[in-house]
Amino acid sequence: MEKAPNHIKMLIVEDNSEFSKSIELLLSRYCQKLDLVSDVDIAKNGIQAINFCKNNIYDIIFTDVQMPKMDGIEMIRKIKKLTKNQVIVIISAYDFSDLVQESYDLKVSYYLRKPFDRDSLFNIIKNYQIDNIDNFCELSK
Numbered sequence: 001m002e003k004a005p006n007h008i009k010m011l012i013v014e015d016n017s018e019f020s021k022s023i024e025l026l027l028s029r030y031c032q033k034l035d036l037v038s039d040v041d042i043a044k045n046g047i048q049a050i051n052f053c054k055n056n057i058y059d060i061i062f063t064d065v066q067m068p069k070m071d072g073i074e075m076i077r078k079i080k081k082l083t084k085n086q087v088i089v090i091i092s093a094y095d096f097s098d099l100v101q102e103s104y105d106l107k108v109s110y111y112l113r114k115p116f117d118r119d120s121l122f123n124i125i126k127n128y129q130i131d132n133i134d135n136f137c138e139l140s141k
Contacts, residue, residue, distance in 0.1 A: 009039045013049040013063035013075065023062060030122050034129060046070030050078050060128055065092040076106050089124055091116065
């Protein structure tokens with residue numbers, strides 16, 4: 001059974017709870033404007049995120065790079081072993097130039113540098129929704 005195109009399940013992986021809550025609020029409000037039903041989980045570190053991914057299927061994962069217990073890059077490696085085509089967005093203040101090759105090799109979908117423009121975050125959701133509707137329509141034929 002295929003998921004309806006008006007539902008999006010997201011995971012935010014961020015050790016700063018204030019920041020993760022603000023992203024969750026932004027995403028939820030924006031999804032409402034697009035008539036999307038959003039379901040957002042929050043993990044405080046890479047280990048917790050991997051455990052979430054073992055029990056859930058996420059449309060998009062937003063993650064920081066520098067976190068306690070397991071950094072974002074190691075977490076991405078492990079998640080890509082579970083779900084090869086997982087859409088992953090890095091949101092970090094960390095200098096991306098150090099991560100370019102590794103992110104490319106891991107097929108990271110997007111990179112947003114903190115502080116980021118909220119429209120950049122919204123464009124990721126918009127792009128995902130367009131791709132998801134196209135794929136849903138193809139599967140429905």
